[in-house]
Amino acid sequence: MEYPSTGRIAWVTAPHTVEIRQRDIRPLAPHEVLIQIRASALCGSDLHTVRGKHPSVSLPSTIGHEFSGDVVAIGEAVSPARLGQRVTVEPCTACGTCESCRSGRYDLCGKLRFLYRDGDGAMADYILVNESSLFPLPDAMSYDEGALMEPLSVSIHAVRRGGVSSGDSVFILGDGPIGILTAAACRLAGAERILLAGHSPARLALAKSFGATETLNAHDRESAEWVLDTTGGVAKSFECVGSEGCFEQATRALRPGGVAVIAGIYEEPHIRMDISRLITRKLSILGTQSYCHDFPRAIAAAASIPLKSLISHTFPLDRLGEALETAMERKRETVKIVIHP
Ligand SMILES: [Zn+2]
Ligand SMILES: [Zn+2]
Structure with a gap:
């Protein structure tokens, strides 16, 4: 041409x-x-x-x-x-x-x-x-x-960053594309229980078809409380929304030694947090964006998603x-x- x-x-x-x-x-x-x-x-x-x-x-x-x-x-x-x-x-x-x-x-x-x-x-x-x-x-x-290989790469990278491994219980905040794709990436990484909270019944149903094992409509109940009641606390959480409230839920749902991976974009970047929880429960908080050698992983994974x-x-x-x-x-x-x- x-x-x-x-x-x-x-x-x-x-x-x-x-x-x-x-x-x-x-x-x-x-x-x-x-x-x-x-x-x-x-x-x-x-x-x-x-x-x-x-x-x-x-x-x-x-x-x-x-x-x-x-x-x-x-x-x-x-x-x-x-x-x-x-x-x-x-x-x-x-x-x-x-x-x-x-x-x-x-x-x-x-x-x-x-x-x-x-x-x-x-x-x-x-x-x-x-x-x-x-x-x-x-x-x-x-x-x-x-x-969609780009957002899938973002989710695969976040899940690698969180070190999700076989048998892990995880909690994902957000039923947008990144939350849903993170459920798929957690499933591929071998997570056993994948809890996901969001606000749309249609997207929560979609999240289940991508790998979420249990979902919560966060209008109904505080999501961290739901996670703690259901699992006693998860090993890894993924904040895929970008708000102070979700950050709070993501850290509160963790068991001692747990890891919160923060993937949301914060329009309001200054937030308050309970630092004692971080210290006494020995939590890790990891930020993530983009990818690093994740496109080939995404392309290989795509056929099963x-x-x-x-x-x-x-x-x-x-x-x-x-x-x-x-x-x-x-x-x-x-x-x-x-x-x-
Ligand atoms: Zn994007
Ligand atoms: Zn460089």
Whole structure:
């Protein structure tokens, strides 16, 4: 095909103001490829950005980092075999030379960059990325499922970070996509009891099909109390919401020596906590975001996870505003929204 000269891309210019713009597509650097985006999923973090409340993103910013598509052009140093490949992309880049990068922990790189924060969001027709960020999709994987390899990698990374092992009891706060995918990742890691609390009957039912063994509608009861009554306290908890109240429940539900993994994004980052509980019960609190060598794990795990059922809505790019409104309404049946440019 002819190299495209322009393509559409979404910009959040101010809180709750999203513009679809045309941008010029620059020529490829030697190790870059041009991807025509086929599926791009909305993430909870995109909604924080649209509200202007993402703690690490200032406006204006592009959005979109969970996507898949076709390699439609390649830089001169890229193997021709890449052309036409169906791929998903790890949407961040590390410096490659610092001590963390050299030791294999590129997720700890001080110069870690997320493409969308630098104007290369995936709510767009095309995106230019480095060949090293590409992961080919298996033939049986659809573009929609391919776009979900990013959030699945986040959950797999969180579960590895928590050190979930065979026979563990775990508690997950949140019935959004990350909470639900964390249930799937805990199941794959061998957890025996997987308790999950959320607010939507439809999403709680979905969580069960992904691996949750018991669920609670948190409207009915305080979730930590439910976990303590049911299990006596869990080994690991996963906070996938991002609120002081959920942080509190995540630490209170632990047995002595337990580990709370904090994965939610906190629009209000200063919270109060009972530090005595941490000390006397010898708890560990671990923060997590992104991934490190987790995309191949996600792709390998995908076949055993009912990923398609996570997608509740699809919209074309020119209806992104409507897609965002649907996501912000927090309707009970809304789970994952995928944009097809
Ligand atoms: Zn995401
Ligand atoms: Zn580095």
